[in-house]
Amino acid sequence: MPTDKTQIAQVVASLEAELNRLKHEITTMGVADQVPAATETITVADYILERLKQLNVTDYVEAHPTIQWASNCNELNASYAADGYARVKEGSIGVLLTTFGVGELSAANGIAGSFSEHVPVLHLVGVPSTIQQKTKPMLHHTLGDGRFDAYHKAFQEFVISHGSLTDKVTAAAEIDRVLTECVVKARPAYLMLPTDLVHVQIPKTRLLTPLNTEPPANNADIEGFVLDEIMNLIEKADRDVVILVDACTIRHGVRKEVNELVHKTKFPVYAAPMGKTAVSETYERYGGIYVGTISSPEVKEKVENANLILAIGGVKSDFNTGNFTYHIDTHRVIELHSDNTVVQFASFPGIGMKHLLPKLTARLETLKGDAQQIEVPRFTHPVPQEDNETISHSWLWPRVGQFFKPGDVVVAETGTSSFGVLDVPFPDGAIFISQILWGSIGYSVGSTLGAAIAARDIGLNRTILFVGDGSIQLTVQELSVMMHVGVKPIIFLLNNSGYTIERYLHGKHAKYNDITNWKWTSLLTAFGGTEGETCQSYTVKTKSELSKLLDDETFARADKIQLVEMLMPMHDAPRALRVQAELSGLTNKYTA
Structure with a gap:
């Protein structure tokens, strides 16, 4: 038995934590017993939508008067967008809806990233009927061997809560449990909705009591x-x-x-x-x-x-x-x-x-x-005076820092951009988004879509994306969705002929870090925009050209989606990235 006061407190704290967790779950699942029986009913699908509305979700599901369908190009991008939405709209969650098997597995990478980085996202999956799950016919999107639960089992590894609706009696309680854990623990949740339960009527009773999304009380x-x-x-x-x-x-x-x-x-x-x-x-x-x-x-x-x-x-x-x-x-x-x-x-x-x-x-x-007597160094990053016109990383990041305004949402791609922007002071109320832990290349483009929608919902300022020419190629389709839903981010595209962070981590001159150089300023029109009306594209090759653009009031107003291709040296990189790559190389024994 522990004898030290601290040890005793630790043991008691552990037991108390588990008790509080159970009390919290009972509170959530038992709300129906706390209100009079209700005669009104609602479909299972609409019950989910009403709960999402209560959680201040206003995007990604169609059949609801206040919830907008975003219609992503693929499920992976949808998972990134839901993640970006949740990061900006704090206190709410992101939601994506996929089909069984082929759709949900496509989204798995994004959901795992949300788990890794503590982002609350609900992954709602439309699955075969409860009868088909029992009889196991060889349906499309299945593995052909009767394992209808294989995808559910896979997702259990990277969601905080999961559930499979099986009947109308327990459906509401199961929905509430999954949503509550998603919000309270700030991590993704997974919920299977069988086709034969979508339109089944269930009592509205539980909707009268909001979900208990407060964390458990401390002892x-x-x-x-x-x-x-x-x-x-x-x-x-x-x-x-x-x-x-x-x-x-x-x-x-x-x-x-x-x-x-x-x-x-x-x-x-x-x-x-x-x-x-x-x-x-x-x-x-x-x-x-x-x-x-x-x-x-x-x-x-x-x-x-x-x-x-x-x-x-x-x-x-x-x-x-x-x-x-x-x-x-x-x-x-x-x-x-x-x-x-x-x-x-x-x-x-x-x-x-x-x-x-x-x-x-x-x-x-x-x-x-x-x-107050403890001295704090002032957080500044002045623009260096360089005697050339090359757009270098040492010059770029403090210069674009002068372009930021209060309430801007700044999204930086994994690698060059996320390292470059770190030391740039942001204005008051600005929000920074980058997937630093999970680090999935291409995340930022899908995330920008969700972030821009959320920023519009809550009245923030501009959404600004920094992404490399290699990274954008993974998820570029979402530019079309941005124009479709009417968000107007500014996209700064770093054209440095490939995967810079990968060059520094491994293979500085390797061909596998090279990419095909697209016609970047044609992207927005190719995806449905009209140049000069609904979109605008630019190419800048020098410091002077970029500075002139950043100082342009029309550009800064961001009244249409804009893409700025910046030509930069292939092997230039922010100082922090170079140091990090050196440390990672030593850890991975890439260096002699």
Whole structure:
């Protein structure tokens, strides 16, 4: 039996977490018992749509007055779009609808990426009837061997919740369970809808009670113990504390709580790459991006020399940590996560940051006088003066940073763009999207579609995409859907003759990293646009040409979809990418 107070608290926390999870599930599944019996009915399909409406979903399903059908070109792109939608429309979810087998497997890569990066997406799959699933005829889209559950089993590996509707009695409860876990745990869910249940009538009763999407409550005694431990460590650290925010700050809905913490306490705050824009980058106590040895020297020095790090929503992946080069000892770290808290070497399951953060802020607010004495380097990235007209990465990213406006949604493709834009300060209210952990090439184009729709829904500013000539070739069809649904992103296409990040990781001069050079400025018209009316394309070859375009008010207004082809050197790359590639090469033994 544990004897140490911390060990006892850990054991109790683990048991309490499981109890809270079960209580939470019972609350969700038992709502029908809390209201009078209802005589009104609704089809299973419409029940799902009404639940989505309650979750503020307004896109991707057709048969509903407030939900728009986006009609993606393929299922993979649809999964990327649903992911981008969910990232921008925080508190809601993305939804995609596919057919059995061939459709759902096409979407699997995107769903796995959403799981990896904590994005709530519902994958709704139309499947054969309940009778056919029992009798197992050799239907199209099946494997031909009677395994009608094979795809369901496959998806269980990368969704947080899954279900198969089997009858009208349990359908509503099963839908609610799957949706609740998707939202609360901020990860994808999978739901099979058989053809013979789509139009079956079920009671409306459960719809009268909204889904319980709040995370489970923390055990008050354990939470108090954890808060005491944190405060003791802060005092032992002479109040020399740095806050480090990361992806799950955004994904698990604690952006508001974190902003109250940093503004009321005045402790310096930095972000990991996946946490970029979790805190306003115009805030005077924000110091920039920390990514291990890849960090700028002043950021690296400030973060790694702090006596204590309060890490919020951390995701310690290779590209998010500078290939695991965080030089911070465990005894100097407190980690807050959605479903647990780690204080040095002790873990407390079930003590989630959503409920913990307001209480921690209240305790720390009295320390703001000391916190304000800690110097924070100003987060800037001036445009360098280069004596040539070549559009280099060192010049490009700070220059386009001057083009950004408050409320812009900036999407960066895996690789060159995502590394280049990291050190560029974003205006207040801007949102950054990039798939840094999963890293599926081509993700950004589909994601831009969903992000632009969500941005339009909630009144954000422009949607701006940075994508390479290699990456866009994987998912380019979605340009047609963007024009079809009326969103108007600005697309900056980096034409550097191939896969730059792959050249740096492996095969700098290999033919497999070369691509066919498309006629890029013909893409929008080829996909249905009318040049000068519904779309506009440009090619820029020099710094002067690009700067002139960026300063053009008509271009900046983004009143039509626009594509800018930028001609850049083949082997040029952002500094951070070059360093990361070198570290990855050493890890993978690609270097001598």
